Amino acid sequence: MRIALRLSVVIVLLLLSCKHEGKAKKIEEPQRGLVAESAMVVSARVEASQIGIAILKKGGNAFDAMMATEMALAVTYPYAGNLGGGGFLVYRLTDGTKGALDYREKAPLASNRDMFLDENGNVIKGKSTVGSLAVGVPGTIAGIFKAQERFGVLDVKTILQPVIDLANKGYVVTGQQANRFKNYDSIFRVVNKKEIYFNKNIKKGDRINNSPLAETLSRIAENGRDEFYKGETANKLVEFLQSHGSIITLEDLSKYEAKWRDPITFQYDNLTITSMSPPSSGGICLNQIMTMVEPFDLGDFGHNSLKSIQVMVEAEKRAYADRSFYLGDPDFVEIPSETLLSEVYLENRMKDFSFNRSTPADSISHGEIMGYESEETTHYSIVDQFGNAIAVTTTLNGGYGSKLYADKLGFFLNNEMDDFSSKPGEPNYYGLIGAEANSIAPEKRMLSSMTPTIVEKDGEFYMSLGTPGGSTIITSVFQTILNVHEFGLTMQEAVNAPRFHNQWLPDEIRMEPNGFAEKLINQLESLGYKINQTRSPVIGKVDGILILEDGRLEGGADRRGDDTAVGF
Ligand code: GLY
Numbered sequence: 001m002r003i004a005l006r007l008s009v010v011i012v013l014l015l016l017s018c019k020h021e022g023k024a025k026k027i028e029e030p031q032r033g034l035v036a037e038s039a040m041v042v043s044a045r046v047e048a049s050q051i052g053i054a055i056l057k058k059g060g061n062a063f064d065a066m067m068a069t070e071m072a073l074a075v076t077y078p079y080a081g082n083l084g085g086g087g088f089l090v091y092r093l094t095d096g097t098k099g100a101l102d103y104r105e106k107a108p109l110a111s112n113r114d115m116f117l118d119e120n121g122n123v124i125k126g127k128s129t130v131g132s133l134a135v136g137v138p139g140t141i142a143g144i145f146k147a148q149e150r151f152g153v154l155d156v157k158t159i160l161q162p163v164i165d166l167a168n169k170g171y172v173v174t175g176q177q178a179n180r181f182k183n184y185d186s187i188f189r190v191v192n193k194k195e196i197y198f199n200k201n202i203k204k205g206d207r208i209n210n211s212p213l214a215e216t217l218s219r220i221a222e223n224g225r226d227e228f229y230k231g232e233t234a235n236k237l238v239e240f241l242q243s244h245g246s247i248i249t250l251e252d253l254s255k256y257e258a259k260w261r262d263p264i265t266f267q268y269d270n271l272t273i274t275s276m277s278p279p280s281s282g283g284i285c286l287n288q289i290m291t292m293v294e295p296f297d298l299g300d301f302g303h304n305s306l307k308s309i310q311v312m313v314e315a316e317k318r319a320y321a322d323r324s325f326y327l328g329d330p331d332f333v334e335i336p337s338e339t340l341l342s343e344v345y346l347e348n349r350m351k352d353f354s355f356n357r358s359t360p361a362d363s364i365s366h367g368e369i370m371g372y373e374s375e376e377t378t379h380y381s382i383v384d385q386f387g388n389a390i391a392v393t394t395t396l397n398g399g400y401g402s403k404l405y406a407d408k409l410g411f412f413l414n415n416e417m418d419d420f421s422s423k424p425g426e427p428n429y430y431g432l433i434g435a436e437a438n439s440i441a442p443e444k445r446m447l448s449s450m451t452p453t454i455v456e457k458d459g460e461f462y463m464s465l466g467t468p469g470g471s472t473i474i475t476s477v478f479q480t481i482l483n484v485h486e487f488g489l490t491m492q493e494a495v496n497a498p499r500f501h502n503q504w505l506p507d508e509i510r511m512e513p514n515g516f517a518e519k520l521i522n523q524l525e526s527l528g529y530k531i532n533q534t535r536s537p538v539i540g541k542v543d544g545i546l547i548l549e550d551g552r553l554e555g556g557a558d559r560r561g562d563d564t565a566v567g568f
Pocket residue numbers: 373374377395396397398419447448449450470471
């Protein structure tokens with residue numbers, strides 16, 4: 001690490017934190033997150049991280065801990081943790097084998113390309129975002145069982161019992177959580193046509209439980225994966241959904257399968273980066289962006305410096321332009337991955353980049369624009385005592401998904417249908433355009449930005465990371481890797497550092513408010529960049545684990561949420 005650079009980064013981070021605390025701090029040691037000897041779980045809730053660690057302590061491995069952590073998030077973090085959604089897993093086994101699992105939701109059999117359009121062909125506001133038609137066929141239970149069956153060592157009952165106990169005994173509501181229950185209360189009432197269990201009366205510090213969810217999990221522990229897709233839970237779920245006008249049937253549930261996928265793997269300096277392949281755009285975009293910035297000496301330019309930001313956002317713009325046009329479910333559309341990821345192609349994409357001015361978005365092909373994605377998702381990383389590492393990002397899409405709450409089952413349903421392009425080729429009601437590659441078709445998976453990522457350094461495991469944040473997921477993962485590798489930050493500092501984002505269109509750099517100096521913003525504006533500091537109060541909530549030189553693990557749990565690292 002370059003000492004001067006490190007010092008300037010630390011000064012910026014400290015000034016930012018002093019702003020909140022109102023007191024000066026001495027600039028000394030790197031600010032590390034939790035450091036542990038052999039194993040760690042970092043997730044959006046302390047209870048979920050603790051349960052994951054408890055499973056590891058029982059002799060389980062990362063894949064057993066995955067099942068427990070993911071279900072504990074469904075209990076304690078209903079905002080994004082789920083049984084009614086889907087996700088992606090990227091793994092690296094202790095022998096270096098890498099792979100990926102896709103448990104993304106699917107469009108129902110009765111869905112069709114124009115299902116969110118009115119008779120004039122216009123997008124009907126809200127139809128793909130709230131209520132029963134927004135719901136895709138959930139993949140989470142299929143995903144955690146498929147991963148655990150293949151790689152796990154404990155039996156499912158042992159794994160799920162602590163989660164069932166947690167759902168019965170309850171957990172303490174945090175301030176952020178209480179605010180969310182309050183803010184979403186009215187829309188919950190409208191969608192569910194009644195007050196639901198999660199409502200504005202829940203206060204910070206209250207202990208709440210979820211016995212319907214405990215019962216659902218008990219049946220799943222007893223009967224296995226098919227309980228959710230073919231059993232009593234499936235029947236109850238379909239009955240509930242159809243009573244709210246859903247087109248999802250028992251056949252949809254019984255046909256759902258999670259799929260092993262080849263992940264995207266590429267080289268950046270001495271790092272080997274492995275991330276999620278389509279139907280997530282994460283791996284391809286991350287690969288494109290990192291290959292485009294690699295020829296530039298970002299380390300010398302400096303962390304969040306004018307030149308670094310310029311190079312990074314220009315690469316982001318070009319990758320997101322390609323994303324919008326070419327990417328979709330690989331089972332349905334041909335993705336020209338080889339070309340999109342070739343060095344010649346990417347070198348050519350950056351040919352018109354200049355430090356003297358912003359490249360206008362409308363001069364960058366491809367001329368179709370990405371669909372709207374909301375920003376509520378959750379990520380967790382696990383490294384076990386055997387050396388297996390996993391990165392998992394899971395989502396309901398929007399906060400509490402479709403807001404439809406299956407009260408007898410104890411969980412929310414996703415609104416992932418909104419991740420399709422409702423009307424390919426024309427602006428939707430957010431003013432954005434989607435592409436044909438991501439149009440709706442029965443059983444198709446909607447395009448995602450989730451980017452669970454594993455990084456190796458000189459062939460050894462180095463980092464596991466990921467984040468929520470919709471379209472900002474890819475750029476948050478990108479910046480966090482560079483924060484560690486190019487700018488020498490610790491895992492915790494890398495996660496805490498202020499973030500920026502450019503997604504081609506709208507033609508602007510989104511920046512976290514109060515994270516960047518006014519002078520820098522003025523310089524960017526004078527070069528033609530439009531800066532938006534109001535769109536995203538926070539960009540991403542990155543959770544990650546880094547291996548230190550002495551072999552110990554450092555957790556980075558994002559200060560922006562209630563995220564917590566637990567290890568031993
Ligand atoms: N729903 C957010 C994503 O999949 O990217």
